Every structure is written in structure tokens, then in C-alpha cells.
Amino acid sequence: MTTIDVVTSDQVDIDELIELYDSVGWSVYTRDVGTLRRALAGSSTLVIARDSAVLIGLARVVSDNATICYLQDVLVKPSHQGHGVGRALVQAALEPYATVRQKVLLTDNEPAQRRFYESLGYSEAAVAAGGPLRAFVRFD
Numbered sequence: 001m002t003t004i005d006v007v008t009s010d011q012v013d014i015d016e017l018i019e020l021y022d023s024v025g026w027s028v029y030t031r032d033v034g035t036l037r038r039a040l041a042g043s044s045t046l047v048i049a050r051d052s053a054v055l056i057g058l059a060r061v062v063s064d065n066a067t068i069c070y071l072q073d074v075l076v077k078p079s080h081q082g083h084g085v086g087r088a089l090v091q092a093a094l095e096p097y098a099t100v101r102q103k104v105l106l107t108d109n110e111p112a113q114r115r116f117y118e119s120l121g122y123s124e125a126a127v128a129a130g131g132p133l134r135a136f137v138r139f140d
């Protein structure tokens with residue numbers, strides 16, 4: 001049975017986190033466990049999915065709870081993808097931010113990610129409803 005829960009970072013074991021992130025190939029995170037821990041602890045909302053006891057997915061939000069809601073790190077174990085877990089994680093993660101207008105994210109330039117986020121109501125900044133926007137990013 002799959003469960004979706006809002007949790008705090010100390011409710012998730014670091015070894016199961018590493019296994020989850022590794023399962024989708026996000027080794028940048030798992031090479032620096034301290035940063036991964038701080039990222040989860042500093043998130044505004046952290047949501048996890050479990051199949052029985054096994055961690056199978058995670059989503060988190062960084063927000064000021066008023067004007068901006070940044071969706072970061074949505075991931076589902078490959079063995080459990082395509083069954084609505086990602087959608088359920090995002091819906092639960094965004095629930096506290098229903099009145100926050102600006103919801104943004106960055107993702108890979110792949111058709112699957114585009115379909116996933118479009119199915120959740122996101123659109124590319126260049127074609128956003130209400131007028132096209134320009135999105136900028138800087139990596140240091």
C-alpha cells in the first residue's frame with residue numbers, strides 16, 4: 001500500500017534517502033550527504049511516499065509562504081513510476097500553498113518531464129498564461 005505523508009527531515013533515514021536519489025541517478029546529491037541533509041532540513045515542506053515501509057518517492061518545496069513557491073526534487077523510484085505517485089507527491093507538497101500565486105521550478109529538457117509538469121498545471125515561462133515571461137537561472 002502506498003502512503004503519502006508530510007514529514008520532517010529527521011523522520012527519513014539517510015541511507016534510504018541515498019538509495020532513493022541513487023535510483024534515479026541523482027548522484028550529485030548523494031556524493032555530498034551533508035548538503036542533502038541541509039537541503040531537506042531547510043525545505044519548507046517535505047513529502048515522502050512509502051510502499052509499505054520502503055521509501056519510494058519524495059518531493060519538497062521552498063517557499064516564503066506568501067508570494068513564491070519553488071518546487072524542488074520530485075523523484076519516484078523507477079520501479080514505482082507511472083502509477084500516479086509523482087502526481088500525488090506534488091499535490092501534497094503544494095497543498096499548503098494554494099493561495100500562493102507564483103509557483104516555479106527548473107527541470108531537465110526532456111519530454112517526460114515536460115508532460116509530467118504540464119499535467120500538473122505548469123507551463124513553460126515562454127508561453128505562460130497571462131503573457132510570456134523570461135526565466136533566468138545562474139549556477140555558482
Ligand SMILES: CC(C)(COP(=O)(O)OP(=O)(O)OC[C@H]1O[C@@H](n2cnc3c(N)ncnc32)[C@H](O)[C@@H]1OP(=O)(O)O)[C@@H](O)C(=O)NCCC(=O)NCCS
Nearest residue numbers: 024074075076081082083084085086087107112115116119
Ligand atoms: C518525473 C517523475 C517524478 C514522474 O513520477 P511518476 O510517479 O512516474 O508520475 P505519475 O505516474 O504521477 O504521472 C503523472 C503524469 O505525468 C506524466 N508523465 C509521467 N511520467 C511520464 C513519462 N515518462 N512520459 C510521459 N509522461 C509522463 C503523465 O502525463 C502522467 O499523467 P497520466 O496519469 O495522465 O498518464 C518520475 O518519472 C521520476 O522520478 N523521474 C526521475 C526524476 C526526475 O526527473 N524528476 C523530475 C525533475 S525534478
